[in-house]
Amino acid sequence: MSTEPETKSRPLRKMNPIFRAGTAKQDSYSSTSATPVAAFALAVASALCIVGSALVIHLSHDRIVGAWIPKSPSVQPSVLLSIFASIFRTCQTLSLSYGVAILWWRTVLGGTTLKNLHYIWNKGQWSSPDGIRRAWASSPQTKRLMVTFCVISITNFVEGPLLQRSTKSDLLLKISGYEEAWSLPQDIPDGWSGSVDDTAHGRLFATADLSQVLQDWYSGKDIYVPDANQCNGTCTGEVVGPGITVNCSSARQYVDLTGLSNTAATAFDLTFNRTLDSENFAVMDMRLQFISTVDSLCNATVVIQSCTIRTAQVAYSVAITNNTVSLSYGEPLVVGNLTSVGDSVDTRDGLPAGTLAALDYFAYYYLQSNGTVGHNATENLYWNEPGHGTLSLEYQDYDPSHFDNNAQCAFQWVDATHDIVASLHEVIFRMAVAVSDGSLSLLWGFGELTREVTLSPLETGRALCEPCLSSRSMDDMEVEKIIEAMGDTPVRWDPQTRESEQESEVGGSGQNMLVDNQK
Known part of the structure; x- marks a missing residue:
């Protein structure tokens, strides 16, 4: 006889919800304690990403890739758009998570079913078409969530390709206009280049400023323009x-090189001479003579270029690359005439020299050159004999395709007029740039001072002579009257005497300035 074990059933514990549907529990918490600050911050960040992307597309349109952000190092627009897109997608994903949690709890507060809560948590039922239909029909909250989820997913999917299509880089010639203030002087003051010296070549005792300019030209150094900050790439214009x-x-x-009188015929000769024109204005005459061709019978064609050079105000065609400037290889446009007493050949010795005198000085030491073609009639030999200067060697023609024959007397040169004139233009342009930066020359001699100085009245007052400071009769005098009364008083600052006076004085301050009686 078999017996079955006796089983006793236990009653199930009754599970009550925290609060029933339709009876939302009211707590004493304030409304601000449940405010999703992080969710609102993500929404603001998403809006800023949209605005930032729009600004990038707008500001970078038709701009140079490396300089589309004014006055700051620029990155490529596509890089910034990619960063904004990544931040936007991250914010949308996190915002969706916060939104699902809020919607889930709001649905619970209003009363719902477990099925609806599942669909809200799962953002719908996307495993099958039937699951999508059932989730869509479950509740209005689920519908709203599913629509939001689809919109965010589609936005994140198409945002990247759309932003990539919104901007692209093209390699093309970009020309844009802008205005830039450049402190190029309208004239070079007399005396900047030096003083008249009748004993010197070119009648000029040159200053260090002019010598530095000529050295920079000879070395081919770049011309720097510190104010050219708005030029990105290469900018062209006029100044x-x-x-x-x-x-x-x-x-x-024409010269017969075989003639007995032409045993040392002039082959290349460049000279300059400063004189006065018919209206007594100073001019500089340039004469360039060179052999251009020689035929098979040694008959040479000699070209003579005669040029008259005057100072003027011109419009230079310049090209600025970053902060360096170069002149275009052409003749500047004349704007007006400039004359100077310091350029005249009649200017007395020791007076300030003008711009034309500086060019005469430059031409003598850097441009003048000559050379000859020697001839030995006995042995029928020809040779080139360079004289002083280097231009006769630089412009001798060695290209075989330029010669009509291979005769021994076939020596010829190319026309150097254009290059010489261009050198004169560049030198005077460099002089003008140096004059615009001439304030730096005032710093010369700072080592003679024992300390850093200013022109504050508190400091310069110590450097005035005692009568200027103590005389009551000058209290109401104008500056012109003070100059008439004491302008010729010699003064000299002596720091060593000042230190010795400070050591010996008792009570008030001693006299700071010595009256210098030595002329």
């Missing part, structure tokens, strides 16, 4: 400043 106007004429003559 008005002191220059020269050049008028040239050409003539030809």
Whole structure:
């Protein structure tokens, strides 16, 4: 006889919800304690990303890739758009998580079913078409969540390709106009280049400023323009400043190199001479003579270029790359005439020299050159004999395709007029740039001072002579009257005497300035 074990059933514990549907529990918490601050911050960040992307597209449109952000190091627009897109997608994903949690609890507070809570937590039922239909029909909250989820998913999917299509980089020639203030002087003051010296070549005792400019030209150093901050890439335009106007004429003559009188015929000769024109204005004459061709019978064609050079105000065509400037290889446009007493050949010794005198000095030491073609009639030999200067060697023609024959006397040169005139233009332009930066030359000699100085009245007052400070009769005097009364008083600051006086004085301060009676 078998017996079955006796089983006793236990009653199930009754599970009551925290609060029933339709009876939302009211707590004493304030409404601000449940405010999703992080969710609102994500919404603000998403809006800022949209605004930032729009600004990037707008500001970078038709701009240079490396300089589309004004006055700051620029990155490529596509990089910034990618960063904004990544931040936007992250914010949308986190915002959706916060929104699902809030919607889930709000649905619980209003009363719902477990099925609806599942669909809200799962953002719908996307495993099958039937699951999508059932989730869609479950409740209005689920519908709203499913629509939001689809919109965010589609936005995150298409945002990247759309932003990539919104901007692209093209390699093309970009020309844009802008205005920039450049402190190029309209004239070079007399005396900047030096003083008249009748004993010197070119009648000029040159200053260190002029010598530095000529060295920079000879070395081919770049011309720097510190104010050119708005130029990104290469900028071209015009700038008005002191220059020269050049008028040239050409003539030809023929020389028989085999003649006995031409045993040392002039092959290349460049000279300059400062003189006065018919209106007694200073001009500089340039004469360039060179052999251009020689035929098989040693008959040479000699070209003579005669140019008259005057100082003028011209408009230079310049190209600025970053902060360096270069002149275009052409003749500047003449704006007006400039004349100077210091350029005249009649200017007395020791007076300030003008711009044309500086060019005469430059031409003598850097440009003048000559050379000859020697001839030995006995042995029928020809040779080139360079003289002083280097231009006769630089402009001798060695290209075989330029010669009509291979005769021993076939020595010829190319026309150097254009290059010489361009050098004159560049030198005077460099002089103008140096004058615009001339305030730096005032710093010369700072080592003679024992301390850093200013022009504050508290400091300069110590450097005035005692009568100027103590005389009551000068209290109401104008500056012109004070100059008439005491302008010729010699003064000299002596720091060593000042230190010795401070050591010996008792009570008030001693006299700071010594009256210098030595002329």
